[in-house]
Amino acid sequence: MDDPSIIDLYWERSEEAIAQTDIKYKKLCMHVADNILLDHSDSEECLSDTYLVAWKAMPSQRPKYLPAFLCRIIRNFALKRCEYNTAQKRNPEVALSLDELDDTIPSPDNVESSFDAAELGRIISAFLRKQGRKKRSIFLRRYWYYDSVSTIAEKYSMSEESVRQMLFRLRRKLKEYLEKEGL
16 A cells, blocks of 8 residues: 555545555654664554654654654654663663764753754755765664664674774764854
8 A cells, every 4th residue: 555545545544544654654664763773662662652743743744755744753763762771771772872973962961952953954955866876875874773882883884894984984973063063
């Protein structure tokens, strides 16, 4: 079933919407959650929560791109769950990915309180659109989906060192871009 038809089912309040969403996007959503959490049952709970939020959100908003809408929801649930879980259960790849971006993205303490997180997202998106498809994909795989460097290297037939270097250069360019934008 195509995305507009699935969204129509949500708007019609048909329970078939959840079933069709599960058929089409469960694997993608679980990939996002599993890369953040070490516990598959936690990922399953995040998936259930994602479907509930999607169910409640659809009448008031119509997502332009359903997979991104769902991934954003499950990613937020998984990050909250990761924060809630003890440090010993936390996925080290997530912590490492977030640490890598610490020097790139300004912390809220360094940014004027009036600065909107959505504006930061818009600026980062603009930066990524200026990158080549491969670089953009690798950046998103690492910092959105939390794929490990070895997984990315395998997927793109690159060495791990090449992936690390590319990510390092992208972070440096992003930092320069953010500074140029006044952050």
